[in-house]
Amino acid sequence: MSELFRVSSNPHIRSRVTTNGLMLAVIVALMPAAGFGIYNFGPRALAVILVTIASTVLTEFLFGFCKWKGTVLAHLTVADLSAVVTGLLLALNLPVSIPLWMAALGGVFAILAVKMLFGGLGQNFMNPALAARCFLLISFPTAMTAFDCDAYTGATPLAALKAGEQVNVLDMVIGRTAGTIGETSVIAILAGACILILLGVIDLRIPGSYIVTFVLFAGIFGGHGFNPSWLSAQLSGGGLMLGAFFMATDYVTRPITAKGQYVFGVFLGLMTGIFRIFGPGAEGVSYAIILGNLLVPLIEKYTRPVAFGYRKGGKRREK
Template identity: 60%
Template sequence: MNEKYNVSASPHIRDKAKSSNIMLMVLIGLLPATLFGIWNFRHENAWILVVVTTAAAVLSEYIWEKLMHKPITIKDCSAAVTGLLLALNLPPTLPWWMGVVGAVFAIIVVKQLFGGLGQNFMNPALAARCFLLICFTGRMTYFVYDGVTGATPLANLKAGEAVNTMDMLLGFTRGTIGETSVIAIMIGAMFLILMGVIDLRIPGSYIISFVVFIVLFGGHGLDPQYITAHLCGGGLMLGAWFMATDYVTSPITSSGKIIYGICIGLLTGLFRLFGGSAEGVSYAIIISNLLVPLIEKVTLPKPFGKGGEK
């Protein structure tokens, strides 16, 4: 026997998909929401915040890895995805330097200090958004649309005011750069679904559990307009399809993904209906990120040949 065998630890299944390819497809999937946001908030020069925040994330990763004498990994596009997701979660009027602070925090503190891609314990973009909310609450909650300042539709809904759900669906309303147009978000999400990047278990269980929660506790029953307004507002769709599905911070088991999605849905409903803020998606996802190790421990299948329950 002259064959040479490579001895290695399991798993032995190999896939042609690389991290760089997946991240590139995510960037493509985010393009509809990004382009619409830049056009929708063109009077606020939203494009500057998008470009600067994304560039700052990539540059932060490059400088850190250079200083630490680590392999340069910016070609895997993960830093670009983090920077772009952060930018899409920011108000268009936010000063560009605050976007830079958020990008540096996301890459250095949340990602690199924990080992880089694949080691971060929560979604870096959402962690940075929550960090900016704490540091610059006034600017992070200041929203403008067509030159007029005011509350977001979700805040109006929480206050008992009527909202235009069609405007929320199309995106002609106040909000962060990438959250307003559900149609643009769903175009990108459909692309990722067709490419096999997104697993429907997480966004599906998230959305269903959230709807059930607000039907039971929202005080409006099965009111279609009320449900639609909640689904179209507050970045829920952007979070469900592009951030809750993050490979690193979500479970790998099938049942774990469903439990994870349910946790996010229930927490989002809890924060929105009973919390002080009208939003809640960011906090719901990062708290559920912290629960992932426990979820995987509970849902991990038993190794083949292991004895039964005692």
């Protein structure tokens, strides 16, 4: 006699975690870095943050308003707070001296060109904030690499390292250096990362494999061996910590498989090392993560777990 089964529509695994909750957790975790950036660089940093957030939120709302003709869906796309996260991350990756209209243009590009035109949240193929930063770097290289401000003048610590100069690692850890608004203080970034880890939003697969791979690559090919002071400066300088914990771990643009996340982290570490050590510039995190985002479909294809009852290659096991 056949048995009757109750079948429901997917999803079959449900969670109380919502998009709004995840985005709010990221916003809270970014507050230490954002707060220190404002303290470090002054009110101008707050202005850049407000402009980028306003531009991303307004762009997403207007796109939704035009697409859905003013229905409630136009408000829902903004209510998930993803546009706020994009604007905040973009601001933290910008120099404090950037003209405000450029910061706003970056926000429009992030939402319109990278996110909404590809279907909105969950459909973008690369991190919108990093894509906007790379767009601004290509379009306005002078403004994006000008880190002189009232608080600091001169080259960034990574540029000084590239030129063979000595840097103060303690200043880099605390954040008393030139750089983008959110990348200078390692302490603030790690405080935010601990919040995400404790809340279960991220784990250490990608950040851990990223950082370990970069250290090994820099130690072997950097010309300084495994000098603790030099390696500490490399880890503390630039956007490596910010990128490893807040952008490489983006749910949409990272691999979903566990093995794939390790592969992704190793790739980012290798590319960052290549860009920093062999490239003409002192930084490379943004380009490494963007390239990694493009390879995510390929990584997932070759790290997909075998279905239960099947061998590798697709053949079913015989009893």
